[in-house]
Amino acid sequence: MTQASAIATLAPLVLAPALLGVITRTKAIVAGRTGAPLLQPYYDLAKLMRKSAVYSRTTTWVFRAGPVVGLAALLIALLVVPLGGVPAPLGFEGDLIVFAYLLGLLRFLTVIAALDTGSSFEGMGASREVSFAALAEPALLLGLAAVARKGGSLSLSTMYAHVDATAWAGAAPTFALVAGTLLAVFLAENTRVPVDDPTTHLELTMIHEVMVLDHSGPDLAFILYGSALKLWLLGALFVSLVLPVRSGTVWVDAGTALAGMFALAVLVGLIESAMARWRLLRVPQFLVGAGVMAALALVFMLG
């Protein structure tokens, strides 16, 4: 592992919860409030880690395994996702598919842990999560396939290394389409506002939050930390595409990408302030639309 690659892995480990803080803060400022401190997610995590977990008698080991294995899947995914021009420490040919399925594994475990509680409420959230994921995953894969075609490699690190200013000049419309797709997938997979409202609780329309209602203590901390990491990972795919800074100097590349990540957090805060959550019926349309954009991009790349 080179020194440069370490940044791509260590930065999210430390900074990912701060993204959540920035999003909340942006929303607070737009709404004219002072808002929670930027480091609030870290305080929350520390608080949850000190508590002990409570398990319902109806749950089995599946419920306990969910958060742990989910977090492990994300930690592995961290090793293959590059940050801007900084390659990932474990890039290999085909890791883009591994990445997509590690996210799939995380989702599977969250869903069966939710089903394991036996609560019909959590089952409802699980069913929504799965039906939306079935539409978001093709969009993500098609979008990445278009970039992979341009980069001539199925490794995330290699293909993103080829996305520089010259590549953008040659295929700007296509890259813009892929960027739109990735942003849509980013919002949907992280259950941000147009798709789901992460701040609601006990409401019939929520998706992700309803699945983790029964988790407590360190388990909930793992889930919170995991969702921060997921936010970072999918965000990194988007930011690395739209900021084609590939100077070769590690500090410049990494610095731009990090600044880009926090700019993205501000953007998400602004989107959440400006939009209301959609009706559930609109969400599949939105995701299919994202998939269609990715498909168009891929056809443009192949044509």
Place this chain on the structure above:
Amino acid sequence: MAGRVDSVLVLLALTSVLLLGSSRLVRCIRIVAFQGMLLAVLTLAVHAHALTLRVAMLAATILALKGAAFPWLLSRVLQEADVRREIEPLVSYVSSMLVGVVGFAVSFWLSERLPLPTPPISSLVLPVALFTTLVGLFLIVSRRTALTQVLAYLVLENGIYTFGVGLVHGTPMVVELGVLLDVFVAVFVMGIAIFHINREFDHIDANQLAALRD
């Protein structure tokens, strides 16, 4: 220059997809208006190397007609007819978009096989023109209100125009303006017809028009 043309063409394809997935009549009218404006930009972008007064006038006419006059006319019909409902598709929005993707792939496949007398200005012209035409045809058969069919007809015409502007160099201005005039009259007549149909029968559902008696 090719980059600029490509960007406009990609936007054109995107507006068509958006049209397949949108449910409100008002929104459809806005999208078609935007598509009309894109055609004006496309005209300018294609002739960017030799911008003449003729081209500028043609672009201005397209902008005025497709970007402003048609949408205004159709919104008026919409207000008068008092049907601000959703467009009641025969094929659902999601399936329509998927049909769109298939149509797009078919257009690409087809455009590689068509023998052309002159090389097009960009490799995307032919697929996008075919795609827009296909979307227009698809919308005509899959949407029920008469107003959507007028919109679909406009999209169809936009596709044909894209084909012309990208492939045929130096069409006489008279021909272009003649076509625009035809489209204008067609939309005008259809707008008035829809208004009358609505006043007579209280709906503009095209499926029921077959059963009309006087």
